[in-house]
Amino acid sequence: MERKDLIILGAGLSGLSTALHHGGDYLVLEREERPGGLTRTEDIDGFLFNHTGHWLHLRDPRIQALVEDLLPGGMVTVERRAAIYSNGVFTLYPFQANLHGLPRDVLRECLQGAVAAAVQRASRKDAAPRNFLEYTHRHFGDGIARHFIVPYNTKLWGVSPAEVTAEWTQRFVPIPDVAQIIDGALGMSREAMGYNASFLYPAQGGIETLARAMYGRLDAARVRMNTRPDQLSTEGRWVSFGGDRLAYGALVSTLALPDLVELTIDAPDAVREASLKLRCSPLRYVNVALDVPAPLNGNHWIYVPEARYPFYRVGSASNAIPGLAPPGQSSLYVELANDHVASQAEVVASLASFLKEIGSIEHERQIRFAAFREHPWGYVIFDRHCAEARATILDYFASRGVLSIGRYGGWTYNSMEDAILDGLRAAESLARPA
Ligand SMILES: Cc1cc2nc3c(=O)[nH]c(=O)nc-3n(C[C@H](O)[C@H](O)[C@H](O)COP(=O)(O)OP(=O)(O)OC[C@H]3O[C@@H](n4cnc5c(N)ncnc54)[C@H](O)[C@@H]3O)c2cc1C
Structure with a gap:
């Protein structure tokens, strides 16, 4: 042999x-x-x-x-432009450190929850959180958990954060302190938080x-x-x-x-x-070409936590690197939720109404194509x-x-x-x- x-x-x-x-x-x-x-x-018609x-x-x-x-010299550095779209408004990423701009009742719920969680953390020595849901409520409070972290991650994994341990979070979920949360709520956030404030491509x-x-x-x-x-x-x-x-x-x-x-x-x-x-959520996404130059308000990606949309994140690689799409056009990647698997027609209709709502397109016709892709392995479920x-x-x-x-x-x-x-x-x- x-x-x-x-x-x-x-x-x-x-x-x-x-x-x-x-x-x-x-x-x-x-x-x-x-x-x-x-x-x-993947190259589809020059996208x-x-x-x-x-x-x-x-x-x-x-x-x-x-x-x-x-x-050598072949990489460009790009300053991250990432946002969250919820309650009909854009806020900056990460959600927990940039509450400014949310409707007043949502903002109040998030701030009250964050302060209550901080008081509780300071006054009680609780045992380590048993799962990611407990971890989230304990570190961010009930409002931030309810309006972003829980629905977003449920869509991504397709399972409740109560089924997931807290072990993987430290590196990927930035934890602001209460002062930073309050600064962020007032629009006074000073620094880009998180592991990916700029990137190479x-x-x-x-x-x-x-x-x-x-x-x-x-x-x-x-x-x-x-x-x-x-x-x-x-x-x-x-x-x-x-x-x-x-x-x-x-x-x-x-x-x-x-x-x-x-x-x-x-x-x-x-x-x-x-x-x-061993459990893992699949990676299901859509490659989309648009007849408009800079969708998503120029953001590189947008988190979409609300259950009314069958996707949890929409990004535009061509917003970061224009050469990834033909001149005057742009590309999107749309990452599909795993907790509710929508049909392709539902996804396209929902995407069109989302893009109209945020002012990226005027007509559905500006979506040139939507190519659905699936990969068996996406996110390991811890x-x-x-x-x-x-x-x-x-x-x-x-x-x-x-x-x-x-x-x-x-x-x-x-x-x-x-x-x-x-x-x-x-x-x-x-x-x-x-
Ligand atoms: C949705 C998503 C977004 C991501 N975004 C980022 C990002 O923005 N930044 C970042 O740094 N990382 C990102 N990553 C992570 C990054 O993609 C991975 O860490 C990296 O590409 C993993 O490389 P790998 O070689 O371990 O695995 P893979 O890329 O999966 O390579 C495995 C290889 O094995 C081959 N193979 C599989 N089965 C067989 C078989 N039976 N026989 C022979 N060959 C086989 C496959 O074809 C493949 O070529 C992302 C990952 C995902 C899922």
């Missing part, structure tokens, strides 16, 4: 990064016709679409240096430009496209595909964890049972079974010399930078003597 030192499953950012940082005798197996995974860019947003936020100096090396070609640059540094003969493994034996240390069987020294998988378990012929029952407990089930599976694979990494391989909520870092760390750990 032919043998490779390293087999990498999947050529998304984490698989590409593993190969890039490992070098040596590796082979990447990718089921699609080109690399990039979730960061591939370039990503799998919804895909703005690059870099914190790690090694990844900053890598991106600069891969695309390739000047040309959509976000796929980054994956292409990484792929360009690899030996193309070591990356096999249109190849989907059909069996993996962790005992025999081989992978089979299309009648071939290939032995490996080490294996890095970036496949979604349940898919890796299914592929593994010798996975024990405990691992198969754990895999059945319910009470998740951490244990994930650990059971990852520990099993690690004990068999298989590293499962990346957003769905690591079964986590991560960014493009995290995926690249995962690959770098996997390559580093393989280089260390056992």
Whole structure:
């Protein structure tokens, strides 16, 4: 049987990064016709679409240096323009720190709730919140929970925040103190809060430009496209595909964890049972082209928490990078709610009325096309079974010399930078003597 030192499953950012940082005798197996995974860019009639947003936020100096090396001068920095549309008005993102502009009764409810929550936090030493719903009420108060955080996240996950643990929130949900909430309510918010106040994006070609640059540094003969493994034996240390069987020294998988378990012929029952407990909301979205130049009041994305709309976020990549749409036109990505699955006709009608309501279009005819897309893996649902089930599976694979990494391989909520870092760390750990 032919043998490779390293087999990498999947050529998304984490698989590409593993190969890039490992070098040596590796082979990447990718089921699609080109690399990039979730960061591939789709061209429809000259409109370039990503799998919804895909703005690059870099914190790690090694990844900053890598991106600069891969695309010297090829990235533009964009100051985030994000808003929330609720109660018929726009407010700035993040909602909790920018209540200014909300109707008076909503504002009062949010402020009273925030103050009551702060008093309660100061006067009582409560046990840690049991779930994300409790966490939200405790940190932001009932009004902010009711008007934004709970409905928005319910649409995104398709399940109540009461089913979700609070563990993932620290990095992604900015927590202002009461003084900041009051400043924000008075329109005196001083700083852009949150993890993504500005971002990078390739000047040309959509976000796929980054994956292409990484792929360009690899030996193309070591990356096999249109190849989907059909069996993996962790005992025999081989992978089979299309009648071939290939032995490996080490294996890095970036496949979604349940898919890796299914592929593994010798996975024990405990691992198969754990895999059945993993839950993830699908990614359902619409790529839309408009015959108007700058929709969404110029925002890059808008959060839409209210249940009356079958989408939770609408973004415009061309508002950030005009070259992503033909001159005089623009693009939208519309991320569809998972708690209520609306028909395509309902979505288009609702989107048209939303765009008219906010003044982005005058007629439905200005929507040139709406292309619906679906991807099985979107957002991991961190319910009470998740951490244990994930650990059971990852520990099993690690004990068999298989590293499962990346957003769905690591079964986590991560960014493009995290995926690249995962690959770098996997390559580093393989280089260390056992
Ligand atoms: C809706 C959404 C928006 C996002 N927005 C941002 C953002 O704005 N900024 C940011 O930094 N990050 C964002 N991310 C996160 C980012 O997309 C991921 O962190 C990153 O792309 C994950 O890379 P990966 O290689 O781990 O996974 P993937 O991109 O999923 O790569 C896995 C690869 O494996 C291949 N594969 C799967 N199954 C098989 C199989 N059986 N055989 C062979 N190959 C297989 C796939 O085709 C794919 O190429 C977003 C994610 C989502 C879902």
